[in-house]
Amino acid sequence: MKFRTSKRASLAAAWALTAAFASLPAVAAENAMPAPGTSKASSETAINATTRFVEASGIRFAYRRFGKPGQLPLVFNQHFTGTLDNWDPAVLDGLAKEREVIIFDNAGVGASTGEVPTTFAGMAKNAEIFIDALGLKKVDLLGFSIGGMIAQQITLDRPELIHKLILVGTAPRNMDAGGGEGHITPETASIFTAKYDPPENLWLKVFFTDSETSQAAGREFLKRYFSRTKNRDLPVSDKVAPAQMAAVGEWGAHPGERFAYLKDIKQPTLVVSGTHDNIVYTVNSLYLAQNLPNAKLILYPDASHGAWYQYNSDFVAQANSFLK
Amino acid sequence: MKFRTSKRASLAAAWALTAAFASLPAVAAENAMPAPGTSKASSETAINATTRFVEASGIRFAYRRFGKPGQLPLVFNQHFTGTLDNWDPAVLDGLAKEREVIIFDNAGVGASTGEVPTTFAGMAKNAEIFIDALGLKKVDLLGFSIGGMIAQQITLDRPELIHKLILVGTAPRNMDAGGGEGHITPETASIFTAKYDPPENLWLKVFFTDSETSQAAGREFLKRYFSRTKNRDLPVSDKVAPAQMAAVGEWGAHPGERFAYLKDIKQPTLVVSGTHDNIVYTVNSLYLAQNLPNAKLILYPDASHGAWYQYNSDFVAQANSFLK
Numbered sequence: 064m065k066f067r068t069s070k071r072a073s074l075a076a077a078w079a080l081t082a083a084f085a086s087l088p089a090v091a092a093e094n095a096m097p098a099p100g101t102s103k104a105s106s107e108t109a110i111n112a113t114t115r116f117v118e119a120s121g122i123r124f125a126y127r128r129f130g131k132p133g134q135l136p137l138v139f140n141q142h143f144t145g146t147l148d149n150w151d152p153a154v155l156d157g158l159a160k161e162r163e164v165i166i167f168d169n170a171g172v173g174a175s176t177g178e179v180p181t182t183f184a185g186m187a188k189n190a191e192i193f194i195d196a197l198g199l200k201k202v203d204l205l206g207f208s209i210g211g212m213i214a215q216q217i218t219l220d221r222p223e224l225i226h227k228l229i230l231v232g233t234a235p236r237n238m239d240a241g242g243g244e245g246h247i248t249p250e251t252a253s254i255f256t257a258k259y260d261p262p263e264n265l266w267l268k269v270f271f272t273d274s275e276t277s278q279a280a281g282r283e284f285l286k287r288y289f290s291r292t293k294n295r296d297l298p299v300s301d302k303v304a305p306a307q308m309a310a311v312g313e314w315g316a317h318p319g320e321r322f323a324y325l326k327d328i329k330q331p332t333l334v335v336s337g338t339h340d341n342i343v344y345t346v347n348s349l350y351l352a353q354n355l356p357n358a359k360l361i362l363y364p365d366a367s368h369g370a371w372y373q374y375n376s377d378f379v380a381q382a383n384s385f386l387k
Numbered sequence: 388m389k390f391r392t393s394k395r396a397s398l399a400a401a402w403a404l405t406a407a408f409a410s411l412p413a414v415a416a417e418n419a420m421p422a423p424g425t426s427k428a429s430s431e432t433a434i435n436a437t438t439r440f441v442e443a444s445g446i447r448f449a450y451r452r453f454g455k456p457g458q459l460p461l462v463f464n465q466h467f468t469g470t471l472d473n474w475d476p477a478v479l480d481g482l483a484k485e486r487e488v489i490i491f492d493n494a495g496v497g498a499s500t501g502e503v504p505t506t507f508a509g510m511a512k513n514a515e516i517f518i519d520a521l522g523l524k525k526v527d528l529l530g531f532s533i534g535g536m537i538a539q540q541i542t543l544d545r546p547e548l549i550h551k552l553i554l555v556g557t558a559p560r561n562m563d564a565g566g567g568e569g570h571i572t573p574e575t576a577s578i579f580t581a582k583y584d585p586p587e588n589l590w591l592k593v594f595f596t597d598s599e600t601s602q603a604a605g606r607e608f609l610k611r612y613f614s615r616t617k618n619r620d621l622p623v624s625d626k627v628a629p630a631q632m633a634a635v636g637e638w639g640a641h642p643g644e645r646f647a648y649l650k651d652i653k654q655p656t657l658v659v660s661g662t663h664d665n666i667v668y669t670v671n672s673l674y675l676a677q678n679l680p681n682a683k684l685i686l687y688p689d690a691s692h693g694a695w696y697q698y699n700s701d702f703v704a705q706a707n708s709f710l711k
Contacts, residue, residue, distance in 0.1 A: 331688075338676045338684065349673050352662045352686050360662065360686035362676050364655075 108159070109152035110291040114174065119196035122189060125174035125296065126167035128197075130159030135226050137203045137386065138194060139166045140210030140217075142232075144304050146173035146296040151372040152287045157379030162203075162386065167193055169213075172303055173296040179306035182313050183209070187216035194224065203386055205229040208343060208368065209307055212236075212314050218328050227386055228332040232340055232368045234347030235325055235354065236317035241344060245308060246315025250341035263288070270369025272339050277365055280373040325354040332358040333385045335378065337366030359385070432483070433476035434615040438498065443520035446513060449498035449620065450491035452521075454483030459550050461527045461710065462518060463490045464534030464541075466556075468628050470497035470620040475696040476611045481703030486527075486710065491517055493537075496627055497620040503630035506637050507533070511540035518548065527710055529553040532667055532692065533631055536560075536638050542652050551710055552656040556664055556692045558671030559649055559678065560641035565668060569632060570639025574665035587612070594693025596663050601689050604697040649678040656682040657709045659702065661690030683709070 107113065107129035117124050127147055128136070137158060141149060147166050158164050170177030170189040180186050190213060194202060204225050206214025211233025218225045240246045259265045263285055271281035332355050336348040345362060352360035361381060363370040371378040431437065431453035441448050451471055452460070461482060465473060471490050482488050494501030494513040504510050514537060518526060528549050530538025535557025542549045564570045583589045587609055595605035656679050660672040669686060676684035685705060687694040695702040 338682065345677065346673065349670065349686075352688070353669065355688075357688045358662065359688050360684065362673075362684035364676070364679075364681045364683050 109155040117196045120192045122170045122177035124193045128165045130163040134162040136163040140206035140213045142208035148296045153375040181306045181309040183212045183310050186213045203227045207231045228330045231335045234343050237321045238347045245312040272367045284372045322354040334360045337370030340368050342368035433479040441520045444516045446494045446501035448517045452489045454487040458486040460487040464530035464537045466532035472620045477699040505630045505633040507536045507634050510537045527551045531555045552654045555659045558667050561645045562671045569636040596691045608696045646678040658684045661694030662686050664692050666692035
């Protein structure tokens with residue numbers, strides 16, 4: 064019901080996202096055979112890693128897998144409308160020095176087939192199908208923004224599958240969204256529906272604060288974001304944003320005692336955000352840290368939703384230490 | 388006024404503290420000439436560092452200074468009723484590997500002469516007199532609990548003196564104390580007025596959560612706490628607790644726009660607490676991080692007021708990295 068009233072906003076947001084991607088060379092991802100569990104792609108990096116595919120339960124998942132084999136692989140769950148190309152190469156490559164990193168398009172996103180579910184429970188099930196299809200029995204899990212909501216749900220569904228959890232810029236069910244329609248913060252609604260020239264400047268507003276320091280970090284991020292020039296992912300269809308926004312609404316309205324479900328996530332967890340996250344309010348990271356049984360919290364100064372990109376070097380060190 | 392109504396509680400707390408210290412060998416600190424700026428005490432550690440004295444403005448300050456000269460010295464501001472002996476040796480020695488650490492009894496505390504002021508502004512002035520008396524022109528500053536309130540005030544008073552700031556288990560003016568009398572949390576009042584056998588078990592309740600893991604860390608802390616067996620500090624007089632509690636009341640009731648003064652603390656700041664600090668509520672660390680212009684926040688899991696003692700190894704690494 065909430066979703067119905069915010070349909071206009073969500074479509075506008077979808078449009079803004081499509082526009083933001085319009086300047087990118089949107090070529091079909093190359094096809095390659097998956098090599099689950101046997102990746103020796105240590106010479107690959109974020110900007111040249113092969114896009115692979117694996118099919119299960121009727122979904123053909125696009126993914127990339129690279130880094131140093133040995134420790135458990137780290138599986139990434141992406142933010143609102145993000146694809147394989149939206150991760151910060153500095154973070155991926157920094158983490159890939161000590162383990163394999165696995166990024167993927169969930170069902171219906173980018174080059175993956177299938178429908179985007181309208182709940183994080185549905186997206187979590189699809190992510191589990193993907194992880195199972197790679198033959199992995201135990202992984203570390205990272206989720207950013209709505210990806211962190213999906214990561215919580217995966218951990219609840221399949222506790223034996225998840226070793227450690229990293230939750231970045233995300234929120235528990237019943238989060239604080241400032242009373243925003245559909246449990247989306249007013250700032251998010253206004254940032255995603257504005258126009259930007261060039262379009263990718265959207266991310267300067269989504270991920271960084273208005274300070275000169277943070278904006279400068281944002282421009283460095285955009286350079287890294289564009290540094291993969293070949294074999295980029297497909298853009299998201301216009302079905303992605305509305306479905307993901309519906310899922311946010313369902314997550315925010317979840318019934319029951321507030322935050323009680325978090326006690327069932329017993330995995331060591333690292334919670335990370337910026338001191339001034341306008342997209343997913345920072346206080347939600349405090350709620351996570353205070354209600355998860357074993358969570359460490361790090362907040363970065365003068366930073367918004369993209370705090371871990373702004374402080375990518377520190378984040379990589381913290382995460383590598385945490386995952387050891 | 389607030390203080391008057393809580394006088395009984397504060398005296399009880401003072402009593403509890405005196406009892407907690409009764410089992411310690413309370414000998415007078417040895418006298419030694421101060422050697423400001425020329426310390427070569429790198430062979431000294433927390434458990435054997437000489438207690439020195441320096442006199443200024445009619446106050447004879449007891450202090451210890453040791454560690455590796457080179458970087459700026461780090462000056463520590465102590466918690467409620469704490470003395471030179473209450474710092475965790477693991478933290479002091481870990482930080483002393485990369486700089487000199489300076490711990491001191493503020494006026495009227497332990498072996499220092501003078502009166503304990505009833506405001507943090509007064510205590511800050513005395514701390515500034517002490518730092519000036521050592522001839523130091525620039526220092527890094529650490530404050531724990533009420534010491535963190537004093538450290539904020541020192542930084543406001545003397546911004547040119549302070550390079551970087553570490554605030555542990557502390558709060559801004561107008562903090563959230565759960566509506567507790569005199570701006571002291573209900574848990575603090577109940578923990579400090581209870582009796583413990585042996586008395587030092589008070590610190591297991593003040594600094595650690597009730598979980599087995601945290602209590603085990605607490606017992607390790609108590610071993611370290613008692614590891615200095617010679618030349619311990621003098622116990623605190625019964626004037627210390629009431630004055631310090633009055634200062635908490637004044638700090639909590641400070642008029643004006645909430646947290647606005649924090650924008651004037653421009654130093655890079657590291658804010659540290661536990662996810663479940665019952666003595667100074669954890670949310671106050673979020674307030675600090677969100678209102679200081681340049682503050683990073685770290686919260687440790689399953690940890691209360693003594694989070695940095697429970698995770699001393701991680702804290703030392705984080706602080707050494709931050710102070711670089």
